[in-house]
Amino acid sequence: MTKTTTGDQALIKRINTAIVLEAILKEQPLSRAKISEITGLNKATVSSLVQDLIDNQLVREIGTGVSSGGRKPVMLEFIATAGYSVGIDLGVNYLRGVLVDLRGTVVAERTAPLSAVDPDDVFNVLRPFIQSLVSEAPPSPFGVVGIGVGVPGLVDSSGSVLYAPNLGWREVPLKDALSRTFGIPVLIDNEANVGAIGERTFGSGRGVSNMVYVSVGIGIGTGIILQRTLYKGASGFSGELGHLSVDAHGKPCRCGNRGCWELYASEQALLDQARSLGHSGDLDELLAAADAGDEAVRGLLAGIGEYLGIGIANIVNIFNPDAIVIGNRMSRAQPWIEQAMRRTVEERALNFHLRGVQLLFAELGGRSAVMGAAEQAVSAFFDRLKAG
Amino acid sequence: MTKTTTGDQALIKRINTAIVLEAILKEQPLSRAKISEITGLNKATVSSLVQDLIDNQLVREIGTGVSSGGRKPVMLEFIATAGYSVGIDLGVNYLRGVLVDLRGTVVAERTAPLSAVDPDDVFNVLRPFIQSLVSEAPPSPFGVVGIGVGVPGLVDSSGSVLYAPNLGWREVPLKDALSRTFGIPVLIDNEANVGAIGERTFGSGRGVSNMVYVSVGIGIGTGIILQRTLYKGASGFSGELGHLSVDAHGKPCRCGNRGCWELYASEQALLDQARSLGHSGDLDELLAAADAGDEAVRGLLAGIGEYLGIGIANIVNIFNPDAIVIGNRMSRAQPWIEQAMRRTVEERALNFHLRGVQLLFAELGGRSAVMGAAEQAVSAFFDRLKAG
DNA sequence: GTTTGTTTGTCTATCCAATAAACAAAGTTG
DNA sequence: CAACTTTGTTTATTGGATAGACAAACAAAC
Missing domain, CATH: 3.30.420.40 (ATPase, nucleotide binding domain)
Incomplete structure (x- = not known):
């Protein structure tokens, strides 16, 4: 049963903050006045919400823009490097991984052959593989915000691989294993699902x-x-x-x-x-x-x-x-x-x-899945921001 | 492009009013205290919103309920007869129509054979058919709030029948024709779509x-x-x-x-x-x-x-x-x-x-479509209430 | 009947987000 | 320089939700 969210002022603020952040993501760089114009929110409201975003290290001022006949605007941009995300494509005979920033810019990329298929053996390859990507993340306010993984099989809502015929897996609790190791949110999904996300977001x-x-x-x-x-x-x-x-x-x-x-x-x-x-x-x-x-x-x-x-x-x-x-x-x-x-x-x-x-x-060729997996982790991070 | 709805206090009130109304629809009869309990809204908030609903003739008090060890609760119920809706199933060789109240209780029902297929001839049968259902509606605060129609063909978002092979129709502006005649909202959709709504809501x-x-x-x-x-x-x-x-x-x-x-x-x-x-x-x-x-x-x-x-x-x-x-x-x-x-x-x-x-x-047999069509009109009415 | 504790629903004071309007700062244009 | 524009902040106000106090109404125990 879905808990019905009742409306209160915190909800309003979350909604409007999301609107402002989305406007910045989509149209950056842009000024507070412009945000007010395109979102329909009052100038004062935008100022207040932007200040919160700046305090949270998600947005920064990058200097003044060109005037259109009045005071110069202060341009804002999303701090894409406020956090990073790892995407993994777990194939039948290969591993592919990326480290991306919050906008999906690839910071590091690795591939490796995968001969093992037994879950424990795969874990023993996968863990250092992910660790090496995590350790490439530059210092940032939020650090690595999550790990997304695409696997060739059926995945249930708890992140267990129910059935992966080409790996010979049944009921492998992949999410549990990884989140215990790394202590950050892990999202597991089917390879085609993350591929779809990848192509829709970046491809x-x-x-x-x-x-x-x-x-x-x-x-x-x-x-x-x-x-x-x-x-x-x-x-x-x-x-x-x-x-x-x-x-x-x-x-x-x-x-x-x-x-x-x-x-x-x-x-x-x-x-x-x-x-x-x-x-x-x-x-x-x-x-x-x-x-x-x-x-x-x-x-x-x-x-x-x-x-x-x-x-x-x-x-x-x-x-x-x-x-x-x-x-x-x-x-x-x-x-x-x-x-x-x-x-x-x-x-x-x-x-x-x-x-x-x-x-x-x-468009992304062999990177559809890995990019989508990373994106899943990023969007889960944004969801957490909105909810909290 | 979907206009992004910004959050303000009116939005909160709409959300919470909808939550309260839904609770009453689902659990009626029930008291204000019970609504507060199941929705998580404050008692004072519930009282205020219920008062608005009573003022709008959508809810009424029906006397006291049984006490559970304290003051007796004042029971509330949705006024199903605050308005009515007409549902029409336009078949290849028949017409079926119902007049229902806002909860979907059938107040009047008619069927008629349909030999004509030319759009204008069909209109000339359909208009008095609908009119006779409309005129059966008892006096009520909102009157007949809408007309829903299911047709055997493709319908576009403007309510035109793009293509109905078994009627031989192409590009017939059915919604326009009916809303001009009756001056109330008209919703046209495919027969299977309204049938789905009917079975999901009542069947x-x-x-x-x-x-x-x-x-x-x-x-x-x-x-x-x-x-x-x-x-x-x-x-x-x-x-x-x-x-x-x-x-x-x-x-x-x-x-x-x-x-x-x-x-x-x-x-x-x-x-x-x-x-x-x-x-x-x-x-x-x-x-x-x-x-x-x-x-x-x-x-x-x-x-x-x-x-x-x-x-x-x-x-x-x-x-x-x-x-x-x-x-x-x-x-x-x-x-x-x-x-x-x-x-x-x-x-x-x-x-x-x-x-x-x-x-x-x-479960509804031949009435899936006609009930779904009526329900579409009712739910459009509720959407208007929430928006306005 | 009286007392005790519970339940219901309203009232009051307060909080908080959004807003309009005023305003200061910083710019352009003639 | 004067007049006008644009940007972004400040201020006062509005409106909805909330906690807590409260009174009324009631059941159950004595």
């Missing part, structure tokens, strides 16, 4: 309200952002669109269903088809072959594009989103899959919905 | 947060309620799950796609299959035949149930909802389709998602 989905991020790797995962918020279903895990059936009588899937989308449009599907053609290489080798003019491989990739389009047409009809972003490894095949994909979506999706939707590829 | 989905209402009639429409709110996509129309493809290489659909769910699981699908078996009757006749022991018809119905299950399994995987409610005409076939439907969903949906979901049939 091709910037500013969009309703977006579906399709993470095409070995399988297909999806992160669904509705009304600017990550959608999670009743039990806290949604977005299993990889197991949307696109062929009711198709191949059986290990999930129990038949004809799941990811059986036809994932990297695994591509590799399986390639193997039956005699290619035994990985995705990179296939892309190289396509670049070199191998028509058979190009045909396979176009086929993947078509099946991606089939599922995406369904997503368009279901959610009528502003944008769909294709990410993860398969986005590297963009030149070979995009045309078939677009054509298929245009053929199959409803016209009314098609009109408003953008079909995009991830 | 089998009462109190649920995430629910998908599947309206199975000639076609399949869906109303998606997420976080207690009707989800509309970027362009304002979502929920076209009838055109979710469940067979990528299946029958071509008039929407341009292939293998759309409604080609296999709708009333139309059933009738088509029945015709190829030599049955020429409508749904009622088929149900009668099934009741009478016709094994062939029972087999057809079970087949529809299975295909419903295939689509519902997809919906479960997509949204991970608390409940799925099957409504509209086909819900009458519940005895013949339910078993196959449940079995298919259990076979195909992901276990993690299956655990929390309820599979339900509409």
Whole structure:
């Protein structure tokens, strides 16, 4: 049951402080007078709230701006380096991590191979990996405000990895383990969910309200952002669109269903088809072959594009989103899959919905997830500020 | 661009008034002291807000309650008859209308056949139909506060019917026409959307947060309620799950796609299959035949149930909802389709998602849409109260 | 009947955030 | 320099929530 927040003056102040801070984040550098103008808040109110933000080391004055016929304005900016956040992408065979400031500027970045899969072994690699990023954070008022982690599996609301087939994990209390070690807030979420956040905040989905991020790797995962918020279903895990059936009588899937989308449009599907053609290489080798003019491989990739389009047409009809972003490894095949994909979506999706939707590829490349994970930790920090 | 609402004391009062009113609606009859206790608001605050509600004729005192060892409480109740609302279900060949009070109690109800399909002809039937319901409203402080209409087609945010294939309508400004005539707020929405609202407010989905209402009639429409709110996509129309493809290489659909769910699981699908078996009757006749022991018809119905299950399994995987409610005409076939439907969903949906979901049939029968339409008008009235 | 303690709902004084208006400071323009 | 603009602070006021005091009304125990 959600506790109903009653209204009092503290609530007002939190609301208005958030409005002021958001204005500074979005339009900086800007003056108090300008904030008053764009937010509709009284000048005196803005002055008072800005003073609080300055006292809290979140905002600073950076000198005067140019006059427009009167007294020069005192320009304000958000102190992005007031705190830092760590983002981790825990892959099946790699680790990727970033240290970012509160605006998402990357301060440090690391990658490492990951051969272990046993949870304890992974912890023993992960802990020093995170520690090294934390120790790179410059001195700052708030320090490292949180750690966000994206994992390839189902995560419950307590931050436990319920099920991660490609790691062989079940019920691994990752959040507990990390927050005990580091003593700062830890946020765990599915790789596709944090990827969606990453692309929406820093990548091709910037500013969009309703977006579906399709993470095409070995399988297909999806992160669904509705009304600017990550959608999670009743039990806290949604977005299993990889197991949307696109062929009711198709191949059986290990999930129990038949004809799941990811059986036809994932990297695994591509590799399986390639193997039956005699290619035994990985995705990179296939892309190289396509670049070199191998028509058979190009045909396979176009086929993947078509099946991606089939599922995406369904997503368009279901959610009528502003944008769909294709990410993860398969986005590297963009030149070979995009045309078939677009054509298929245009053929199959409803016209009314098609009109408003953008079909995009991830801008952040392999960094969608890691940036989104870091952003999750930052936004949890801001939420704490507002609540406290 | 959404205008950011800044916080001031009027906002506090609106928030708290809404909290108090909601407490009364949910727990009535109850005393001021009890309201203070369950909302966390100060007794004095509650007294003041209740007085405003009494002055506004929304709440009244109904005498004293039983003492629990001290002064007897003065019990309060919501004045459900402070206003009324009209709900209309505009079907392909029928009109159904209700007049309800602010709590949704039906005061008057009408149905009428509808042979016309030309918009102007429909208006000429619809206007006196609504007028007769409006004139049944008893005298009340607020009178008839609004008219809600559900239509079998796509509706845009301005209340125009963009496209209603079974009526042959395109770009019909229904809301404009009705609000000009009656001079009160009119809300138009898709039949499945208002049906979803109806079942969530008064029917089998009462109190649920995430629910998908599947309206199975000639076609399949869906109303998606997420976080207690009707989800509309970027362009304002979502929920076209009838055109979710469940067979990528299946029958071509008039929407341009292939293998759309409604080609296999709708009333139309059933009738088509029945015709190829030599049955020429409508749904009622088929149900009668099934009741009478016709094994062939029972087999057809079970087949529809299975295909419903295939689509519902997809919906479960997509949204991970608390409940799925099957409504509209086909819900009458519940005895013949339910078993196959449940079995298919259990076979195909992901276990993690299956655990929390309820599979339900509409409680309101043919009144889901009309009650939801009326409720939309009521809740718009409450929104106006809060805003003003 | 009397006493005691409880419950209800109002009243009063106080607090606090936002606001309008006045104002001082710092600028531009002619 | 005079007149006007713009910025940002100060001051007095408004309005809603709150704690605590309070009176009225009541049950239960004696």
